[in-house]
Structure formats: C-alpha cells, structure tokens
Amino acid sequence: MIIERDRAESAWYLPPIVSGLMLTLHKMIKNLLHRKEMLTLNYPEEKFEYSPRFRGNHVLTVKKDGSLRCTACMLCATACPAECITIEASEHQDPSVEKYPIKYEIDMLRCVFCGLCEEACPVDAIRMGPEWQRPGTPTDSFIYGIQELAYRPSLKGGITSDVDDQERHRYGI
C-alpha cells in the first residue's frame, strides 16, 4: 500500500528526522539511568532465560542410578515427522530392564523442534529443555549421541526421570 502525502509535508524531511533522533536519545538516556531494565544483552556472555516450557535442545533423562531411562521402544522415532531420531536397541543384562538403547542419535539440523517425541514417550525419557544455543561448523557435530543428550556438562550429571520402574511395578504396570 502506498500512502500519498501532501507535497509540502513530504518535502520537509527535517522534522521527522529530528523527532526520530529524539526517540533514540530518550531511550539512550533511559537505558543509562536504568541499566537493569535494558532489553539488549551482551550475547554470548549474557544469555536470555527462556521459560522451562521452551522447546529447545533435547534431554534424555536418567534413572536414579544414573543409567538411561529410555527403553528403546522407538515411539519417538515413530512419531518424529522429520525422521531425525535413530535408535539401536539391545538386550540389557538385567532381565527386569530387558531392553535399552545402545545408540540414540538426534540429527539436530533435521529436527523441527515440534515436541512430538516428548509427547510420544511413555516413560518420560526424552524432554525438550530450555537450551538452544549450539554453534558449530561441520555437519557431523550436529548429530547428538547419548553422551551429548543425557550427560552434557550443562545437565550436571543428568536429569532424573519422573517415571520410576519400582513404582510402576508396584502399581502392576
């Protein structure tokens, strides 16, 4: 849409410029006086805190003993619309655990962060956390394995799952 203005008004360009610069000056003085309310951040030294509901990088949760909660049922891989989850299951030595993933990979460049994996998981083994920053150059570094998803340093030894096997067995599931 083109807004046509009167000639005399548009010919005088100086007043709008001055009013614009006044706004800038106003914000600058306000920011200098109230530094904590400033909207801009010194990224990457400072980072914005997203809400815990934010769908960022995936986290594989762990059991109380620190092993992976995932049972390799592949429901997340089935639900994934981007087909970015690759799981290889194997037999666990403990018969009550029975099945666990020996390989769990998410291709973060393919992932569309829709959160369907989180919804599909029957045992709260995968969540989407508030982190999202992860710069990198070669493509390979964006395929996250178990180490990256469950035990990366920012998770501080892993996030414990809400679902506990012993409790489940007590309720007969």
Add this chain to the structure above:
Amino acid sequence: MLKCTINGKQYAVPEGASIIEAFKLAGESLAHYCWHPALSVAGVCRMCMVSIEGNPRLQIACNTMVTEGMVISNQSHAVKDSVKWVLDFHLINHPLDCPICDQAGECGLQDQYMMFGKYTPEMAMPKQRKRKVVSLGDRVVLDSERCILCSRCVRFTEEITKTHELGIFHRGDRSEIGTFNDRPLNNNYSLNTVDICPVGALTSKKFRFRQRVWFLKEKKSICPGCCTGCNIKVSYNSKGVFRVKPDCNPDVNGYWMCDEGRDLCEKTQSVDRLLKGMSKYGEEKWQEGPALKFAKQACDDLSALPSSSVALVLTAQHTCEEFEALIQSFKSKFKSKKVYYWVNRPEDFHKFDGLLLRGDRNPNTVGLLQILEREGFKSTWSELLSDLSSGATQGVIVAAPEFPSFYPDFSEKLYELSRAKVLTCLTSRPIKDRELLPGQRWLIPLKSFLEKEGTFINYRGVQQKLGTPLELVPDAMTLSDFARILSGDWLERQVEPLGSQNVINEFMKTPMRGL
C-alpha cells in the same frame, strides 16, 4: 453344507466345521488366542465367546460345531461383556510394558486391550512375577511373565514336530511354559512357535529388538532352501532384510517352514555377496569393475574360442526363465551341445525329515531337468571332465549355486572346471583365489532370489512365482541379463555406483567460506 446365520447374515458352511471356522469363512472378526487352524482345539483362552439362539449360556466358538439353522452372534452386549472380563483375567499377571515388548504392533492381546480400553487393572493383588529372558534353545527366548498360557507352542511340539520339548509346568498362577529338565528346544522348526505365539512370550533371538514391526514391509517369495519350495513372507526395510515367516499355502507347506530356510535370507545381504565384476588373467591380482562391462568382455573372450569348445554348466538354484534364456542364447551363439548340470549330493535326494525339509537342497531341480530334457541335452559330468583334460573344452560358463554351502564339493568341482582356458563364473558369492587354477577368469555378480522374478518348480511339479523383486546389490544381474549380453544385446540398463544414487546436498559439496 449347513446353513447358519452369523451376525444377522446367512452363510453356508461345510459339515463338521466349528463356529470359529465358520466365522473365518464368513470373514467376520472373532477374538481368539489359543485356537490355530493347524492345531487341535484346546479351548483354554475363552476369548471366542459367542451367543447361540436357543442356548441360555455363551459358548466358545472353537469347540462348538455348527448345526443346521444355527443363529450365532458375537455382537451382543453379553458377549462383549464376557470378552471384556476374560481379557481382564488374561491381564491379571501380564505386564503392560508394551513399549519394551517385541510383539508390540502385531500382538493379539494388545489389539484387544486397546479395543476394550481396560487401562487400569481391576486386580488389587500385585502381579505374579515369573522368569524373564529364559533361553529355550539356540533360537528362541521365553518371557514367562508375558505368556498367557494359550498352549499353542506346546501343541505345536506335540502335534506337528512330535518332539514334545515344551510343556506347562506348575499350577494356578504359577503355571509357566518350560522344557523338561531345561533341555533345549532345538528342533529345526522351533521358530514356528515364535510365529504362532499370540503375545510376546516367545521371541526369536535373531530378530529380538532389532526392528519394530511397524517399520517393516512385507514381500512374498519362495524359500530357495530345498525342493519343497515353502511360501514365505520376507520382512524388510531400507536397512535390510530382517526376518522370514511362512506364508500359508495348504498345497505346499501349510502354515510352517523350517529354521534353516529362515537363515538363508541373511545370506542375501551385501556383506556375503559379490558386489562387482571381477577378472584375473594368469597369476595376476583380481581386478574389480562394473558387472555389465565385464560380462561383455567375458562374452567376447568366449566367442574368440572355437565355438564347439565352449561348455555351459547349470545348477538348479535359479529360475526356469533364466535357464530358458541362457540355454537359448548359448545354443544360438555357440552351436554346441555341451550343456551340463550340477546338483548337490544326488544320493541325499530321497532324504526327508517327515515335515518339510527334503534332501534335495535345490529349489528348482525339476524345472532344470524338464528344460534339459526338452532341449535334448544328455551330456554327463564325466564327459565334461575328459573334454577339459583333453582340451576339447576350453571355455566354460558356470551358473554357480546361490548357496554354495549346500554343495559340499563346491570348491573341488570349481577347481576342476578351472582347468578351462576361459572360465566365466556367474556367482552371487565371492570366490577365493585358491579355488581357481590360473587362466582367464571372470566373476560376474548374480542376483539373489529376493532380487529377481521367475518361477521355481518344486519336487511335486508345483510352479510357484517369486514375488516382486527388491534391490540389494545394484550391480548384480540375472542369468537372463547375461544371456542377452551373450547373444549380443547390450543391456540398456546403465548401472550407476551406489554412492551416486544417494541425494547429496549440492550446497554442502562446495567448500564454505571461512572453513
């Protein structure tokens, strides 16, 4: 024929049919676990309840015969309520850990559970814990907790294989399937118990946890393991071939197949295969190259020899169409009568294990012999050997068996054949250097039975078609392809190397700035 009414519709069923068979014939659905068409009636699962007009109580469909004018229904409220509570009884001790269970996706119990939506068990007592991950033998794993004691597997070992390994031990809620004194379940038909298990109690060691069943596609084919020619369903996806199940064919194999036959599909994977054309002259090293080009060169080499000195050796592990094509183009090209056939251990041909597996381990012996008889080739193996030593035969084309493991004398015979000046071996397996004498040698990769179309004729003369082909080794060719090259047609099909078929992001190929 008896007239009966099933869910309000009139049907005619043969005399002596049970109600469950009548339902099958009518195409009506009826939940059942313990009944199997090839096994005796046990009547233990109580899922197939039906209401019969004039009968005050519900009856089980598997053990009630149809009578004239019977009016049967499984849609009434009483039946549905009964099935719901029977299901609840089944689920008293059955763990609801479907995400872990390997049967999920093809489990009868899971289907019914989802249908009736019994999410919380009504039982207040804790579940009875039983043995998990019990190895029953070389191929089968048992999970007693998941077993619903339908006794299908027990009846299978009693009635079909008559080996009596399995039984139900203990009583009440402690009953479980097991083998006496922990003797292994190692008969050659043990994996059929996994197929007929309606839940995830019996699983195959090889297939367990390797793939979820909903990721697999199915293809029908014919088992190439022996001359019985069992009908099979092959489960595969883009990552390879994962398992083989029997497909019901009452004329050939019924509902079963042997374990040896199931193992053959693994050997079609590219790790065991000859992937490229190979050539060697004298003591040189093997050279690899595209199969089409090498096949053409091999044909040129053979044509350079005097035409009567070229022989063709056929084995009975290929399809009738391939034999036909290769013999026709061999005849027109070389005008030679030297067509020989090579089978494994003819002295074993009469052997039969009483169920399915026969001593003749070629799927198409009948087909090959029919074609050779029609064409009038009667040459014997000893003639070939004497011709080779006298020099009357200088070039040999061998259609090697797809499964050399069934040919105990494979290396010996191939060594004998390599006395020829030019040997063109059409094979799907790599051949070791020491198996051949020096000379001009060509190895052309062949397709496996999963990758080609065609007909096998089994020991009784039943013609069976292999299903739609898969592609596992892109460079491989069929005997018919080779026959076309031999008769001078250059195949139009340009085989590209495997890597170029993948989609490559053009952007990623160019080096990025700053890297």
